[in-house]
Amino acid sequence: VQLQESGPGLVKPSGTLSLTCVVSGGSISSSYWWTWVRQTPGKGMQWIGEIYYTGITNYNPSLKSRVTISVDKSKKQFSLKLNSVTAADTAVYYCARASAYDAGWYFNLWGRGTLLTVSS
Amino acid sequence: DIQMTQSPSSVSASVGDRVTITCRASQGIKTWLAWYQQTPGQAPKLLISAASTLQDGVPSRFSGSGSGTDFTLTISSLEPEDFTTYFCQQSSSFPYTFGQGTKLEI
Numbered sequence: 001v002q003l004q005e006s007g008p009g010l011v012k013p014s015g016t017l018s019l020t021c022v023v024s025g026g027s028i029s030s031s032y033w034w035t036w037v038r039q040t041p042g043k044g045m046q047w048i049g050e051i052y053y054t055g056i057t058n059y060n061p062s063l064k065s066r067v068t069i070s071v072d073k074s075k076k077q078f079s080l081k082l083n084s085v086t087a088a089d090t091a092v093y094y095c096a097r098a099s100a101y102d103a104g105w106y107f108n109l110w111g112r113g114t115l116l117t118v119s120s
Numbered sequence: 121d122i123q124m125t126q127s128p129s130s131v132s133a134s135v136g137d138r139v140t141i142t143c144r145a146s147q148g149i150k151t152w153l154a155w156y157q158q159t160p161g162q163a164p165k166l167l168i169s170a171a172s173t174l175q176d177g178v179p180s181r182f183s184g185s186g187s188g189t190d191f192t193l194t195i196s197s198l199e200p201e202d203f204t205t206y207f208c209q210q211s212s213s214f215p216y217t218f219g220q221g222t223k224l225e226i
Binding site for chain 1: 121164171219
């Protein structure tokens with residue numbers, strides 16, 4: 001199973017960031033939470049949110065007002081939209097799969113990441 | 121949010137050395153903690169789940185311990201491929217949070 005992110009690379013301030021993650025080699029309709037995480041040199045890794053294949057979502061409260069995560073089972077992909085972006089949203093964005101373990105949910109599959117720059 | 125404080129932020133060591141990295145949670149998280157390895161340009165790799173469970177295929181020189189608020193990742197005898205970055209993550213409560221990372225340097 002592999003995950004592959006895709007996106008525009010550059011978004012203007014106040015615009016909307018849209019990223020897609022394609023799940024290949026496996027089913028998206030399984031007992032996993034499909035997740036978006038971003039990483040910046042200054043703030044490290046930040047969990048953005050997650051979606052179950054049924055459409056149930058959980059979001060980071062710090063981003064919740066600006067974030068929408070959706071899933072398209074027919075295309076085996078899930079997507080991230082982040083609106084009203086600023087330079088602070090410049091980051092490497094990863095999609096990941098969260099699996100259940102004895103104690104907790106952890107990310108045992110990651111995409112390679114895509115750099116998203118917010119600039120005019 | 122639960123704050124994860126990782127230390128040190130960087131450490132210099134040599135092949136064959138034993139290294140310990142620490143992660144401290146701002147509140148108790150039982151054993152709901154993972155360790156990841158991240159090599160530049162590559163996807164992060166899950167090394168340890170539930171504080172101490174080594175993932176399949178991860179060399180036995182890696183080990184994790186701890187519960188509550190204090191956790192450690194130990195590499196018993198460093199190999200050249202181990203010189204990269206490590207970070208912890210808690211899944212005790214939303215939002216999931218990560219440590220800032222520890223860069224292991226030769």
